[in-house]
Amino acid sequence: MNWTAKLIVHKTEKRIAVYFEKNADLISRIKQVDGARWSQQKVLWHIPDTIENRERFNIAPLSHSLPSMEGIEQIEKFKQWLRSKRYSQSTIATYSEALKSFLVFYREKPVAKITNEDVIIYNNDYILKNNLSASYQNQIVNAIKLFFMTIRETKMEVDKIHRPKRSKVLPNVLSKEEIKLILDAHSNIKHKMMLSMIYSCGLRSGELLALQPVHIDSKRNIVLLKNSKGKKDRIVPLSPKILEMLREYYKVYKPTVYLFEGRTTGLQYDARSLQLIIKQALQKTGITKPVTLHWLRHSYATHLLESGTDLRYIQELLGHNSSKTTEIYTHVSTKSLQQIKSPFDDL
Incomplete structure (x- = not known):
């Protein structure tokens, strides 16, 4: 990643400070994080200190912060596939980080043996247990679906991977x-x-x-x-x-x-x-x-x-x-x- 993150206290509130060189793509991505704010005083971007954001920026992550060697290789292959399909750099980074979270969870299991049932277990034992948002879960599901489309030997039935029910949020409109x-x-x-x-x-x-x-x-x-x-x-x-x-x-x-x-x-x-x-x-x-x-x-x-x-x-x-x-x-x-x-x- 092109950024680093650390825990800070900003105006008596626990936040995660995110540091990176000025870059329009990274600025656009940080703005997509709920609650992201720019501090003129500290000259940095900061986001809410949540489990989801800690996982996203590798702060106090799971007990194993890396996938297996096979998982690391598969993520790299996935990135190459996304690049060949001309996905934007922002999407490649988002999907590969989402896939990493899933493969960290199953670091002891060969990728070819991961099943649809494993996705349900991951959703229950990681996403729901840690109160992660439906939009984050949806991001993970998108990454998993795309990833398993690129794998030849798999037990995964891509079409049967279910996604969370979307909350119906109305757009904000001015008169x-x-x-x-x-x-x-x-x-x-x-x-x-x-x-x-x-x-x-x-x-x-x-x-x-x-x-x-x-x-x-x-x-x-x-x-x-x-x-x-x-x-x-x-x-x-x-x-x-x-x-x-x-x-x-x-x-x-x-x-x-x-x-x-x-x-x-x-x-x-x-x-x-x-x-x-x-x-x-x-x-x-x-x-x-x-x-x-x-x-x-x-x-x-x-x-x-x-x-x-x-x-x-x-x-x-x-x-x-x-x-x-x-x-x-x-x-x-x-x-x-x-x-x-x-x-x-x-x-």
């Missing part, structure tokens, strides 16, 4: 009034432009930062998103109002390689600085909700649905593989709910 307040909060045209692009096009923050001037097609009023999540290109419509804003922004900043560059010409804008922009906007507006950049994307999808856009188009615009992922927005759209009259009104 159009709240969105307007946030987008108008900054007087700095670059900051305003970045937040406006995320909402108006439903972008992930990484997609915004990867944008280049050539990806803006003003003739066709579209934005080309190259190599987005899942290595897919897609196009999204460009609002005429956004195009006008972009022209003003372009005159002032004259970007070269990336549409939004940091202090160094030709380099991408820093992901952490982008997070600060939304935080500063919230402070200026007085909105106390724990809004993140991804809330803007959720709000974009929900507002499209409420204005009558077909769910299939929204799926295309967001770049979702499955329509089931997009269907979650039907549960937060208030258009139909607002037409329902409460029986309380008739009392």
Whole structure:
């Protein structure tokens, strides 16, 4: 791994400090850990001190912290297979660490003899016993399924490996009034432009930062998103109002390689600085909700649905593989709910 971790006490709370050289991929990965925070004072990232995070960063791990020699070799082969399939470095690291946890648990058992029953035992005696999350369990299951697809001699029936039941968490959505307040909060045209692009096009923050001037097609009023999540290109419509804003922004900043560059010409804008922009906007507006950049994307999808856009188009615009992922927005759209009259009104 390219990072080290140790236990610390931060503001009277036990935390795990994670140290690594500044790297956009590692920053993106640490942000995916629930409760991850950046300390300006200590100049480091820190995460909650949980069994799951200790296991993830090899702090006070299981009594045997390494798989068997066979397990180590198999993990290396698995990494090579993932690379040949062109999985991202982030996914390779996540899956190989998840597989390692499973093979540590079965370090005394030959890989060829591991069965579906062993996955159930692992889930009960390790995942559930240590109160690890369903999302972490799901990550392990994904890694196990992929790994055993690459093994010739196995007793494992990959299709029968069961995954945990997903908790139905609704996406966080802001009203159009709240969105307007946030987008108008900054007087700095670059900051305003970045937040406006995320909402108006439903972008992930990484997609915004990867944008280049050539990806803006003003003739066709579209934005080309190259190599987005899942290595897919897609196009999204460009609002005429956004195009006008972009022209003003372009005159002032004259970007070269990336549409939004940091202090160094030709380099991408820093992901952490982008997070600060939304935080500063919230402070200026007085909105106390724990809004993140991804809330803007959720709000974009929900507002499209409420204005009558077909769910299939929204799926295309967001770049979702499955329509089931997009269907979650039907549960937060208030258009139909607002037409329902409460029986309380008739009392």
